[in-house]
Structure formats: structure tokens, C-alpha cells
Amino acid sequence: MEAFDTNVVPVRWEGNWKSGVLHMLDQRLLPGEETWYSMTTAEEVAKGIKDMVIRGAPAIGIAAAYGVAFGVRAAGASFKSGTAEAEALFELLKNTRPTAVNLFWALNRMQALLVETDAMDHNARVDRLFEEAKAIMDEDRANNLAMGKFGADLMPDGARILTHCNTGGLATGGYGTALGVIRATNAAGKLKHVWVDETRPYLQGARLTAWECMKDDLPSTLITDNMAGYFMQQGQVDAVIVGTDRVAANGDVANKIGTYSLAVLCKHHGIPFYVAAPISTIDLDTPTGAEIEIEQRSAREVTHIKDVGIAPEGVNVAHPAFDVTPAELVTGIVTEAGVASAPYGASLAGLTYSPQ
């Protein structure tokens, strides 16, 4: 795999199969404190996922894979797949964040490898399991790097790019999706500036993306979401790129609340609006965005910042966590296999998954 030009990763693996340690960054404390925990057991990893030390679907999957390897290491040579002991290990890791799709995907992959390696020497098997966990991480990073290059090719020289939410190294194996494209644009010498939407209500932009930009010395400015239109009007935004939770077969894009407004503002100002989407997020079984259910989240995330109340007690609050941007507002969908563009029906279906 090629050089990896970012200081931001959610976990770092150090050592060998016998005594190796998984370092995990506590994202709950960012940006105020940068605290790393050294984990050596499945229990520690499971607690880290459950307590949201780590968040972001790909990052969670990677951590869980390491958790499996730790569990087998601790269990010793008697450990076999299909036993109550093995089941308990997977249950421990599964019962952390029950809706994270990548978590189950990574655990299934480790489970298959366990079955395959039942007859292997214990030490060699543990070594192989740690290698697999690392492969899951490396593949995610490689996909992000590939996506980054395709995306960077779309950006003009001196690009001033606006992004929303956190789609960076912290949420993935490293590098990131939309923020990965911004990193790749910088690596290509074409990045002039990043506009970071703070991303109310949960402030992923202010807390995490702004921190990632500072860590990697990306020239950036934090703004409130409602300033994006102003800077577009001033001619200071050349492109917008965001991540996505799900892309429908027709190219409609579900993403963090506020994305749709950005797409409308882009159209009004003639600014390209890109979406960075790992192929795993493209759901050809969902015909259009109308079939995507919008999660309604807690009022408290709107009315409180940490423990500070900012609205009257008992106020009526709406909190749709996502919105759907119709395909006609999307200039291009950047994947690790290339860039899809309108008409999206054919373009998305034509992309095939090719692990790096």
C-alpha cells in the first residue's frame, strides 16, 4: 500500500501477534484532549466501541476485528470455532453498537477465518487473525486513497472546498471519504482552502473535522452551517464534497442533515456538488431516496451542548438526523472504483467492487 499522508487514524496497531497492542483514540474527548488507550483484550475493545471511544462505521468494524484476535489470543490453544466460548466472544463484540452494518460485516469475515483456521497451530492462527484485522483496516484505507485520487482529479487548481460533518480519518480506517478527497487534493498540490461546516446539532465538523484539518495542516476555516451560502455568494467556494450514509439506485443521496441545503445552494451558485461514497454505501436495492427512512434523533442534541441548555425547557424540537439530496443536484458520486455521474441509474450499476 502506498504512503499514507495523514496524522489522523482512529486506531494504531503496534507490536506482533504475541504481545501487540491496539491503541485507540478517545474521540469523545476531542478536540479538547487527545487521549489514547492501549488495548490488549476483547473486553477492552468491546467497551471502547460500546462507550463510543471510537465511532464511524468502518472504524468500528476494524476495532471489532482486532477484538476477535485478542479474544482468541487470550483463550489459548483450546479455542475452537463454533464452541460456546467462541460464541461468547462474538456476542460480546456484536452487542456493542447493534445498528453498525460494518461491525457485522467485519465480524462475519473474522468468523469465516476462524472456521478456516481451526486446525492450525495456535500461534500461527493468532498471527493470521491479527493479519486479517490489519487487512480490513488496510483495505479500507486503500479504498479511501483510491477514492481520494478520483475525487482530487475533479478539483480545480487552488480549490477552495467546503465540507459537512466528519468523513475523515477518525470515521474510517484512516484518510477518510469526503475528507480523504480533500486530503488527496492537498497531496496533489491543488488545495487552497477547506471550509468546515460546524454541522449542527452534533457538531462533528467543529469537533472532529476542524481537528483533523489542524492535525494535517490543511488550511481551513470553521464556519457555522448558515454561513456556507454567504461564502458561496462571495465567490469563495469552488466545490462542495460530502460523505453519505446511503446512495439509492437512482443517485439520490442520504447524508447528515444540512447536506440538501448545501446542494441547493450549489445549484444556485453554479458550484459542483460531489458525494464521496464507498461502493458499500451504494444500495441498488433502494430505487430512490423516497424509500430511505430518515432517523429522528433526540431533542436533547438540539437543546443542549454537552450539559449546557440553550433553549427553553419543554420546547418543541425537530431533529431529523439526515436528509435526502435528489440526484439532479449531484454533480458526481466519487467511489473507489471511479466517478459516477448522471444518468446515475446506469452509472452506479456499472461500478464494480474491486478491493485494492
Add this chain to the structure above:
Amino acid sequence: MEAFDTNVVPVRWEGNWKSGVLHMLDQRLLPGEETWYSMTTAEEVAKGIKDMVIRGAPAIGIAAAYGVAFGVRAAGASFKSGTAEAEALFELLKNTRPTAVNLFWALNRMQALLVETDAMDHNARVDRLFEEAKAIMDEDRANNLAMGKFGADLMPDGARILTHCNTGGLATGGYGTALGVIRATNAAGKLKHVWVDETRPYLQGARLTAWECMKDDLPSTLITDNMAGYFMQQGQVDAVIVGTDRVAANGDVANKIGTYSLAVLCKHHGIPFYVAAPISTIDLDTPTGAEIEIEQRSAREVTHIKDVGIAPEGVNVAHPAFDVTPAELVTGIVTEAGVASAPYGASLAGLTYSPQ
């Protein structure tokens, strides 16, 4: 003056010229606490303005007028205009919020009355001064009521109206400008719902407008600014109305940051975008919005909520406090003398000031 159907006013006058008291609501503590101070001296009023117990240009002007009357009452029969004693009183009240235009306007009006009444019996003069302060308040309210009626006439039955920032009773003599139009729409039986933008970074919507809506039982929902587009897309917004700090001669509108994005979203969705503008805010000497300087405010208002940091230390921040919405995105400008519409050059110049 007609009945005044709101529970929200920034000050209440109680009693007669001899022992009367000005009650002032502490807006700094809203929405958490509703604390009223009883003021009886010019010094108390000056401190209240300076410490931002009261904010909003019209509200500040009204309070200062009461401050003059308190000062003369305390000084006794020897008080004459033009003396060092009189000058000290005006300096005290002027040196509170040096950029508030309405403050100087109200003080000049009181100053003129002082000169006029130098020969008057002291008791009658003090009575007259308190009457003048009350007249300033009543005129502001009457203008808001007139503006409210003109605005309400524009709204459909069952109107779901979205607003931004705080333009309500708290910022004025009472009732409000854009929020006054919403109150009038409710009084006319046509209001179905108010969408309250929280209005980052200073959260005037979450802290003040949401509170006013609850006080007056206006059906309302607090949203983050980046949700406005989502609810428009869902067909749940029939009109947007906002206030303004200044309207240029061509109809360009300067208002709280985020207003421009709302106007673009309205255009995309075919939703009318209205501005409530007291005639005093229409500046025929400013040809277009390009001549309006945008105030840049402190980074801390973006990076901190009260004392809680939400972004990395040392992060680069932009904080334009206002934006300019071009006239072509404005459906109508609602004033106390009627509604201006495109072409605004002629329409705005044709409105004449007619105090109620």
C-alpha cells in the same frame, strides 16, 4: 392604541410620575430564568443597558428615555436643560451602547422636550417626561402592530411560517417586527405553525424566539438552521419572514447571517420570502447591498457556547454577523406604512413615514 396581544415585552412601566417604577426583564438569563428588575433611577437604567440586561435597538431607546425622566425626577426643581447636571445625565445614558442608533434618537427627542419644558412646574414637567418615554414605547408598538397587519394579510390560511433570529417583543417596544407579523397572523386565526431557526452562532432563535413563542402559546418547533431546507423540501413551510438591520434603496436586505441561504432555499422551493422592515431601517442613501459593510464578530461566539468549547483551540474561524440578500430574492418588504415589492427602487421611495 389597540389591544396588545402578547405576554412578551422588554420593559413594563408601573405607577405614576412621582413613584413609578420601570420593570426590566433580564434577557441575559433567558430562557433559563425570567428575572425582572425594578428600576427607579437613571443610573440603574444606564447600567441595565450597558450590561445588556436589555438588547434590541428599539428596546434600548425606550429604556434610555425612561432613564432621562428618572434623572430629572431625582434632580428636583432646580434641574434645567443645558447645565452641567443635564449634560452629565445624557452622557451617562449615551455612554452605554455607543453604536445603537435608536438610543441617540430617543435621547435627542427627550433632550428637545427638556428644553421646551424648562419653564414648567417641576412636577408637571416630570409627568410630561414620563409621558414622552411611554409615547416612544407606544409608537414603536403601534408601528409593529401596523406592520403585523400588513404582513398577516400576505399569509395564507393555515400558514406554516419559518423565521430566523429574534425580531420579537424582546427586541422592540413589544410585539416585534417579523415575529410581530407572525403574532398578527395568529391573531387573524391563520397561523398553523412557526419554525424557529436556532440562529447560530449566537442562538437568538433558540434562546429568545423559542421562548417568546412558548410565552404566547404560538405553535412552534425549534430547528437547527441547516434543517430549514429539509422542511421546505417536505412541503412544510408556506412562507419565510425575517427582520432586517438595513434595507438599501434597491431593496437589497442586510440581516443576520443565514438569511441569504434561506432566501435561496425559498427561491428553489417557490416559497415567498418576506422581510419585516420598520421604515427607520430603510436607508435610501445606500444605493445597493454592495455598499453595506458586513460586521465581523468574535471567533469565540462560534467556538464556545457560554463557557463550553466546541472546537479545537486555535482553530481558524470566520464570523460574518450579517449577510446581504439581493432584492430579486425578496418577495415583499413589509413596513408599518404598507408592503413594498419589486421594482423596489420606486416602491421603497414611495413609502412615507406615518407614526401611528
